Amino acid sequence: MKKNTLAKQIIFYVALVAVWQIVSMTNVWPNNLFPSPYDVAEDLVYTASDGSLFFGIATSLLRLIIGLTIAIIGGMLLGIFMARVEIVNQTIGSLVLGLQSIPSVAWVPLAILWFGLTDGGIIFVTAIGSMFAVTIATYTGVKNINPHYIEAARNMGAKGTQLSIYVLIPAAFPYLISGFKQGWAFAWRGVIGAELLFSFLGLGFLLNVGRQLNDISQVFAIMLVIMMVGIAIDGIIFKRIENKVMSRWGLR
């Protein structure tokens, strides 16, 4: 990031917190509905110091990682099949588009009935809510591979699984990475949504506890954490992979 941009962002966030502090001090809204930045910070320190915050983050992230891994593997397999076998695309392809339009939380009732109030249910919601985004990106990516790559590889003796692992997946990677990014975003929404509705651990659960205890600072604090984890994963993991891929593929 350019120095200049960073400076602007710091000024922006400082100003935002200042405005927030001022608004909360005017008491336009009562403090139990609109906490001050200080209240939120205090709550963050408190939940951090007793470990419940980190345990919550770790729980949610673990569920996310398992769910997203399933989504990525399943989504890529399905996407490759759709791209390489026309009949799969014509049939399952249309179903995938439909399934993709179902918001992850809409899978929650099904998950509860199938898996009960378990981790399995949350992972199911996470995986199924993000898988089809990966599928569609994989399909698009494989379809857009320079056909000469595939021909050259086949010519040199690559076929079947070998062709998929050594050519299709790496060649489609610029698309895959955007699919993973989208998948991760859906998965994160899925985890938090599902935890909110039926969990006893995790960030979604902590958020729900905040609501039940009428603890507005905690609600704000957890939402902030959810956002920051999101920014961190996007910026640290995906940005790096993306940069590497883009320069490697000569796209930059």
Next chain:
Amino acid sequence: MTKLEAKNIVKYFKHDSHRLKALGGVNLQIEDGEFVCLVGPSGCGKSTFLRIVAGLETPDEGEILFDGKPVTTTGPERIMVFQEGALFPWLKVQDNVEFGLKMAGIPKDERAQISKRYLDMMQLTKFADSYTYQLSTGMKQRVAIARALVMDPDVLLMDEPFAALDAQTRDLLLVEMQLIWEKTKKTILFVTHNVTEATVLGTKVAVFSNRPSVIKKIINVDYKRPRLVEDQNLFPLQQEILSELRPEVKKN
């Protein structure tokens, strides 16, 4: 000994709703170790013919015999060098060169030994760890040729590999290509639209007619090597080929 034989190859192109007869019965016999250049007006289907020999496309009529046996699929005994190289951007130069060996299940050490020989031959040793986006067009074609030679194919199929190169780089590669051919004794089928290139490289030049293409004439080039682009003694032959080509180009 006859290495390759094309028997009455017919191929239609799908053009909107109607079919266009591209190849109108191509017959060609190539002996082991010959260097045959295919020239013809653009769009005459000479590249398609090459792809059929590679087994990347199937003819609508006729067949290709390789060592007397009909060709049904693509395979590493007939390796194609594509016009733009079709190198894999996700692999380093050395890994690109070793790709076919890896597909054949050859262990890493052995692969490195084999690829080193061809990296040396193509003067690529110091680029072994580069990615393809870091290379010039000429260097990329060297990698493409090394990647093909590593497979030790019986037949090398080259589809206008020097078309995108600047004149100096091309002249250099034209000389090197002759040395490679003399050293490796490969049978080479080389598509070009450049008559000079054809006479410099080929032991034979096959002239394609306009669509539906047949081989109009085969001209033998008996002249000492290495031949240079500026060699005046090749001029009469080039004129002869051009006089065959000119009416075909006009029909277009």
